[in-house]
Amino acid sequence: MKKQFINQERLYTFTKVIANKIQKGFVVVEQNDxxxxxxxYKEGKKVxxxxxxxxxxVTLGMWSLPWLYMSKVTSKGKKVLVAIDEDGxxxxxKCYLG
Known part of the structure; x- marks a missing residue:
């Protein structure tokens, strides 16, 4: 098994991506150093x-498409994996929610 070499610049990019996600409302669920x-993970919006x-x-049914979109897409939680691969x-x- 070869040892993975991660330089400081890529580690900084990794932590910056995680910090940006946390600012957008995500919460750390699992972490491995x-x-x-x-x-x-980010909770979905309540509709x-x-x-x-x-x-x-009021809009004679024209609002049904945005309502359907909100019900199916934005109301679901999101799970994201941020990682450093073998090449650094x-x-x-995106992770599938089970």
């Missing part, structure tokens, strides 16, 4: 269905 990776139904009625490159990847 031996194999540098961090899993972050007010009563208000959206009223807006949908920092990457982000």
């Amino acid at each position: 031996a194999m540098p990776f961090t899993v972050l 007010n269905h009563t208000l959206n139904f009223a807006i949908c009625c 490159v920092v990457f982000q990847e």
